[in-house]
Amino acid sequence: MARGQLRIYLGAAPGVGKTYAMLEEAHRRAARGTDVLVGLVETHGRRHTAAMLGDLPVVPRRTVRYRDSDLTELDVDAVLARRPEVAVVDELAHTNVPGSRNGKRWQDVQELLDAGIDVLSTVNVQHLESLNDVVQQITGIVQRETVPDGVVRGAEQVELVDMTPEALRRRMAHGNIYHPDKIDAALANYFRIGNLTALRELALLWLADKVEDQLDRYRADQGIAAVWETRERVVVGLTGGPEGATLIRRAARIASRSKGAELMAIHVARSDGLRGADPGALERQRMLVERLGGSYHQAIGADIPTALLDFARGVNATQIVLGASRRGRFAQILSRGVGATTTALSGPIDVHLVTHEQAGRGRPTAPPAALSRRRRLVGLGLAVLGIPLLTYLLRLLADELSLSSDLLLFLAAVVGVALVGGWWPALLAALLSSLLINFFFTPPLHRLTIAETENVLALVVFLLVAAAVSGVVDLAARRTREAARASAEAQLLGAVAGSVVRGARPLTALLERLRETFGLASVTLLEGTPDAPEGPDRQRDPRAWRIAANVGAEPCGTPAAGDVEVGVADDLRLVLRGRVLPAADRRIVEAFAAQAGVALRQERLAEEAAAARPIAEADRLRTALLAAVSHDLRTPLASAKAAVNSLRSGDVEFDPDDRDELLATAEESLDRLTRLVANLLDMSRLQAGVLGLRPAVLGLEDVVPPALDELGEPARLVRVSLPGDLPAVRSDPGLLERVLVNLVGNALRFSTPDRPPAITASEHGGFVELRVVDRGPGLPPEQWDRAFQPFQRQGDRDNHAGLGLGLALSRGLAEAMGGSLEPEETPGGGLTMVLRLPVADEEGAG
Numbered sequence: 001m002a003r004g005q006l007r008i009y010l011g012a013a014p015g016v017g018k019t020y021a022m023l024e025e026a027h028r029r030a031a032r033g034t035d036v037l038v039g040l041v042e043t044h045g046r047r048h049t050a051a052m053l054g055d056l057p058v059v060p061r062r063t064v065r066y067r068d069s070d071l072t073e074l075d076v077d078a079v080l081a082r083r084p085e086v087a088v089v090d091e092l093a094h095t096n097v098p099g100s101r102n103g104k105r106w107q108d109v110q111e112l113l114d115a116g117i118d119v120l121s122t123v124n125v126q127h128l129e130s131l132n133d134v135v136q137q138i139t140g141i142v143q144r145e146t147v148p149d150g151v152v153r154g155a156e157q158v159e160l161v162d163m164t165p166e167a168l169r170r171r172m173a174h175g176n177i178y179h180p181d182k183i184d185a186a187l188a189n190y191f192r193i194g195n196l197t198a199l200r201e202l203a204l205l206w207l208a209d210k211v212e213d214q215l216d217r218y219r220a221d222q223g224i225a226a227v228w229e230t231r232e233r234v235v236v237g238l239t240g241g242p243e244g245a246t247l248i249r250r251a252a253r254i255a256s257r258s259k260g261a262e263l264m265a266i267h268v269a270r271s272d273g274l275r276g277a278d279p280g281a282l283e284r285q286r287m288l289v290e291r292l293g294g295s296y297h298q299a300i301g302a303d304i305p306t307a308l309l310d311f312a313r314g315v316n317a318t319q320i321v322l323g324a325s326r327r328g329r330f331a332q333i334l335s336r337g338v339g340a341t342t343t344a345l346s347g348p349i350d351v352h353l354v355t356h357e358q359a360g361r362g363r364p365t366a367p368p369a370a371l372s373r374r375r376r377l378v379g380l381g382l383a384v385l386g387i388p389l390l391t392y393l394l395r396l397l398a399d400e401l402s403l404s405s406d407l408l409l410f411l412a413a414v415v416g417v418a419l420v421g422g423w424w425p426a427l428l429a430a431l432l433s434s435l436l437i438n439f440f441f442t443p444p445l446h447r448l449t450i451a452e453t454e455n456v457l458a459l460v461v462f463l464l465v466a467a468a469v470s471g472v473v474d475l476a477a478r479r480t481r482e483a484a485r486a487s488a489e490a491q492l493l494g495a496v497a498g499s500v501v502r503g504a505r506p507l508t509a510l511l512e513r514l515r516e517t518f519g520l521a522s523v524t525l526l527e528g529t530p531d532a533p534e535g536p537d538r539q540r541d542p543r544a545w546r547i548a549a550n551v552g553a554e555p556c557g558t559p560a561a562g563d564v565e566v567g568v569a570d571d572l573r574l575v576l577r578g579r580v581l582p583a584a585d586r587r588i589v590e591a592f593a594a595q596a597g598v599a600l601r602q603e604r605l606a607e608e609a610a611a612a613r614p615i616a617e618a619d620r621l622r623t624a625l626l627a628a629v630s631h632d633l634r635t636p637l638a639s640a641k642a643a644v645n646s647l648r649s650g651d652v653e654f655d656p657d658d659r660d661e662l663l664a665t666a667e668e669s670l671d672r673l674t675r676l677v678a679n680l681l682d683m684s685r686l687q688a689g690v691l692g693l694r695p696a697v698l699g700l701e702d703v704v705p706p707a708l709d710e711l712g713e714p715a716r717l718v719r720v721s722l723p724g725d726l727p728a729v730r731s732d733p734g735l736l737e738r739v740l741v742n743l744v745g746n747a748l749r750f751s752t753p754d755r756p757p758a759i760t761a762s763e764h765g766g767f768v769e770l771r772v773v774d775r776g777p778g779l780p781p782e783q784w785d786r787a788f789q790p791f792q793r794q795g796d797r798d799n800h801a802g803l804g805l806g807l808a809l810s811r812g813l814a815e816a817m818g819g820s821l822e823p824e825e826t827p828g829g830g831l832t833m834v835l836r837l838p839v840a841d842e843e844g845a846g
Helices: 018-031 047-053 076-082 105-114 129-139 149-153 165-173 180-188 193-221 244-256 279-291 304-314 329-334 337-345 373-396 403-421 423-440 453-502 506-518 583-631 634-648 656-688 704-711 713-717 733-749 781-787 806-816
Strands: 006-011 036-040 062-066 069-073 086-089 118-124 157-161 233-238 262-270 295-301 319-323 350-354 522-528 545-552 564-569 572-577 696-698 719-721 729-731 758-764 767-773 820-825 831-838
Touching: 006 018, 006 193, 018 036, 018 047, 018 086, 018 118, 018 157, 036 076, 076 105, 086 105, 105 118, 129 193, 157 193, 165 180, 165 193, 233 244, 233 279, 233 304, 244 262, 244 279, 244 319, 244 350, 262 279, 262 304, 279 295, 279 583, 304 319, 304 337, 319 337, 337 350, 373 403, 373 423, 403 423, 403 453, 423 453, 506 522, 506 545, 506 583, 522 583, 545 572, 545 583, 564 583, 572 583, 634 656, 696 733, 704 713, 704 733, 713 733, 729 733, 729 831, 733 767, 733 806, 733 831, 781 820, 806 820, 806 831
Parallel strands: 006 118, 006 157, 036 086, 086 118, 233 262, 233 319, 262 295, 319 350, 719 758
Antiparallel strands: 062 069, 522 545, 522 572, 564 572, 696 729, 758 767, 767 831, 820 831
């Protein structure tokens, strides 16, 4: 039996119309004569969705008893018994009631698919497992119900149901998504423009990845190796040479001419991994690629053109950018080179050969000596002294050994010299041996001639074997040295990366690691000054440079003051003092220099961000202050103005009670206005750091009653319990009273008359802890920090749900007085504010 097909309607957020589109498809199939059955559809009270069900047959849901409640779920057995051609099952990520056969609804759907039933379903992007943490970071809401990405990617069809954020918010405001009492909260939180835009982008990108996977799978299934130019992809080949920057910029310009084009750079290292490009140059080129919006890749291959084309075809590249050969004309005659070979084998991929300043200027370089000088000298000594000594010994045994034995012993001596000294000592030993064998052991003796042809052949073979063995030894030694150096460089670069990542100051850690690695006296990163005069003496002019970072003693003030200078950028130099480094070590230093440039840029960006943070905070506070003035000040002003206007009006005659009530209203409104203005002024002084303190030694019994009196009649319900032996505290009486007024006023606002707030106090560890306890709804612990944000009601939050300015000001005043203010959960429900104040010392108390 064939497995059923799954079609999923994907949306960025609730309300975009996934279920509606799914039911439209169900009606289309039913109209064509397909047997369609609605297994489960969640309308959420949306009348348009409910109307769309129409006359589609619906299977009754099964009822599950859970915790004294009756809940309904999809009846999988009923759908399987009915065996429709198409089943409609809404909300793929739904979690079933505990005790159900399957824990998730997508597992129910898998059963239907296994039974050969096609399924139409829906899912929102926030329920995809791979995006769960991203959605939480964007929206601040944890999605408990998720579905594995593989389930959705395995669907035969995924259709995106899209809607602009503005249109979705209009649909929400019209009551087409949630119940009216939830609209304001939804618009102010989850359904903000920024949230919806980000979720929409996530949905589009996720679906684009699936479409690309489907295309790659189709091309693989059909055996299509040809490049399909669905999108321009430009690949630039890098060797680590000086022409790399030119090639990268040219490739970036080519990619920028097409909308949505991708830029990819690749460096192909030879498969032996021993003789590679300059790591410092490659690191700088990698950073340039990434700054231009591209990606950097590395590959290994014995044949560079083949490896390059394999990568290009693997990423479906449309163009390849290579540099013109740096080899000379004679070398190009012997071998076509990477560029010409790649062009000949590229097929439909366009290949651009870019000229540059280094084209045709290559020079052959002799490989470094494989063996140390000491070993070569020892091998030379063995050849010069050992071969004559062997000749003398063999002459003594001339009657007992034949010519073949003599040749074998001489060959063994030459191999021994090759193992010790390498190519040139072995070649000298072979030539010296051949001459001595000819003179002393080959007839006619004591003459440099050979009478028999067989002896000539033996000597020729002797020379060839000796040369071959010495060549193999020399090559093996060179490879061993190169492998050891490559391994050491890799370990060093890995350690550098680790020290940079783990260090609190990555630039300093990097320079210190460089100084320790090469035993240097100092390492200095110099930055050119923008107003310094240009000229031939700029490298020695201290006015032209400033020290960006330094480790070690005696920093270098100019590039010329050091022993080694490495260019990082046009105006950035890494200068080393202590010793001159060999050319082989300079490659690693250049890698250090490239990383130092990155670390410096990161530190500068962090400093700029830190400098901009107070400005942004000030702007935020300024904006919130204006919002507070326009909102919180308007209410008491309007109340006071209305009361005064009523009293001044001659149209109405008020009796004494009414006049007293209007006057009381005006007085209460003005008192509220006075407190709010005082809070705003104190908060501004706190932010500016100019709040004046007048600390004094006082008892809480001297401060709590005046604070309650300031709050008026409502504060008479507050229960106060202050121990008689409570020590005095050192605090500013006026500010402490302001803190208590804010805390108690906030507690009264969230308490009921039958459960009024309470004030208690106790001493702990040199501090007096004063607790303001309320029995209101409280706050979850994850919102405690948010409660202390100044003006946190403003912005895109609900203007009626915040805790206002009082808590933020209270914490600031408490900390200014040397104390603290922290929330705690009230046992049995509610919130307790714990004000900790330092106990006055005995000298101050006296």
